[in-house]
């Protein structure tokens with residue numbers, strides 16, 4: 016992690032965001048494509064020998080750039096043409112992947128499913144992603160082994176060995192892992208086997224990737240509400256597909272409107288993929304309505320404190336909890352936030368406290384889904400936030416402090432921007448369009 020380097024006159028020697036807070040947001044913006052759909056969609060597109068053209072990929076994101084490099088190094092062809100991404104896996108060779116690149120993104124894990132599909136040996140150095148707790152991969156290994164692929168694990172990484180998939184297999188995840196579900200889809204979709212996966216993840220981003228795979232000719236169906244059946248086909252064909260828009264950015268804008276007492280219309284957005292979050296924030300007092308191809312959000316009255324517990328979809332999204340914390344800093348009353356998915360997800364609270372928030376994080380006396388000790392944040396809604404220097408601890412933690420800075424009095428400077436920019440390619444532009452005083456200083 017790059018630490019902010021400051022001299023005695025408070026100069027910062029790395030890019031940072033400068034925000035003058037306290038301006039009510041006002042206006043209309045359009046959502047970009049979703050990072051967490053685009054990353055798996057790019058890998059899915061490399062399951063075909065033919066060209067798959069992806070539209071609405073947030074090409075400016077650090078994670079998209081890293082994944083593209085990683086895929087190209089291992090023989091796939093992923094190239095930017097204008098605002099499109101053209102992908103093909105025809106020359107996929109697997110082999111030993113670049114540790115530095117793989118170690119920067121969580122979804123390098125999905126290359127296991129891709130390589131299994133092409134029956135290519137592959138060594139994946141340990142994957143990275145946000146530092147938000149113990150991010151295990153045992154379910155990925157379990158699933159690939161269930162499918163009949165030989166896997167070896169070491170401290171250095173994961174080795175997928177050449178093997179033949181089983182003809183018919185049925186198994187269940189004890190937790191509906193997002194990445195694990197995608198790896199099953201990728202490994203099974205062209206394998207000639209019939210795979211039944213119980214307790215699969217059903218996030219909108221997974222549904223989006225399934226739609227892409229189906230448009231490539233894959234045979235995938237939900238046989239029960241949480242059970243997927245994949246019948247491996249011989250070949251996947253090329254297609255054109257538009258990636259869904261980013262519901263986490265929609266949530267970021269809603270939270271920012273809430274803390275600045277503003278109003279905004281977010282186009283290319285729908286509350287249907289944010290039902291639990293919208294229900295919670297309406298209860299807190301925000302007005303959130305569906306409008307033509309979008310959402311209109313408006314602050315109308317002081318917010319009240321609402322408790323949240325994160326859960327797998329359709330529960331309250333762990334990626335959105337940092338934004339809820341920021342909103343609750345401005346609410347009347349005390350609320351608790353219980354994080355059950357990722358044990359290390361509260362690092363940003365220390366940064367919010369520097370901005371004047373009163374948040375106490377403590378052990379919750381329960382286990383997160385990964386077996387680690389879970390934590391609870393207790394947020395005292397003081398309504399007061401004051402600008403200062405803070406850093407982006409991770410993607411959503413970074414968004415939470417930036418949103419808090421928009422609702423604070425005075426100037427804030429946010430460093431460690433690389434993290435924020437892994438998930439938000441045009442953070443500055445979105446909030447400038449809504450009237451915020453925000454600039455990136457290089």
Ligand SMILES: CC(=O)N[C@H]1[C@@H](OP(=O)(O)OP(=O)(O)OC[C@H]2O[C@@H](n3ccc(=O)[nH]c3=O)[C@H](O)[C@@H]2O)O[C@H](CO)[C@@H](O)[C@@H]1O
Pocket residue numbers: 050051052054121122148149150151152153154155156190191192193194195333334356357358383384385386
């Ligand atoms: C790029 C992307 O889309 N990332 C998202 C994805 O990450 P990711 O795919 O890593 O999320 P998972 O659903 O797999 O992980 C959630 C929890 O399950 C645990 N687990 C996971 C796999 C495994 O084999 N064993 C295990 O115990 C993890 O340690 C974590 O505690 O979903 C997370 C949970 O919604 C989001 O926070 C991330 O933004």
Ligand SMILES: C=C(OP(=O)(O)O)C(=O)O
Pocket residue numbers: 050051120121122143144145146147334410411438
């Ligand atoms: C945690 C996130 O991403 P990743 O899994 O890529 O680290 C995120 O998008 O908030």
